[in-house]
Amino acid sequence: MTNFKRFALYFAPEPGPLADFGAAWLGWDLAAGQTVPHCPVSGLPLPIEQITETPRKYGLHGTIKPPFHLAVGSSLLGLEDTARALCARQAPVTLNGLELTRLGGFLALTVPGETSALQRLAATMVEGLEAFRAPPSEAELTRRRKARLSDRQEALLTRWGYPYVMEEFRFHITLSGKMPKAQAEQVKAALVPHLEPLLPSPFVVRSLCLAGEDAAGMFHLVHRYTLSG
Secondary structure (H helix, E strand, O other): OOOOOEEEEEEOOOOOHHHHHHHHHHOEEOOOOEEOOOOOOOOOOOOHHHHOHHHHOOOOOEEEEEEEOEOOOOOHHHHHHHHHHHHHOOOOEEEOOOEEEEEOOEEEEEOOOOOHHHHHHHHHHHHHOHHHEOOOOHHHHHHHHOOOOOHHHHHHHHHHOOOOOHHHOOOOEEOOOOOOHHHHHHHHHHHHHHHHHHOOOOEEEOEEEEEEEOOOOOEEEEEEEEOOO
């Protein structure tokens, strides 16, 4: 498939138990580009389809360069070539691990401890692919500004099309939509026995993925690039 309407650069777990569970939890397999049956998880306060509705279309991922429309005059081939070259110059990043965390009203996998190397990697990718990003529409800017951005986040939105990049970047792999605290804690407790045995320690980012959004709003893996610098 090449008729994608937006693209993004993601971290996505390489094939294995964590990727398989994440796809089954969300109901969407990013690598295969297809829906999959939800896995059975007992003790949930809401239907799994409802809990995972918001993150489902993105697949199991951590955003590195947020979704963007291709700039006029840019091509998917050029984007792929540049992403490949950028990744070839970057070394893998080793982090302490992943842990299940409640971030405000939603659940995500986050990195405990030092993350500056990952932040630098993300900043390199945001800047390195910037020539391919079309400016956001006024509607997109208005939607972002509803989050009551700080002055710095507003400046980042204006410069990079997204407020949570560079020093505002916080890596996370989203697992749910927003819920009241009590429900989020129930979901977390239900997920722990399934996820904890699958979480890597250390957590090594060895590759990044170019993903494309189809006409229905679902993201597909376009290509995985090894960090080989």
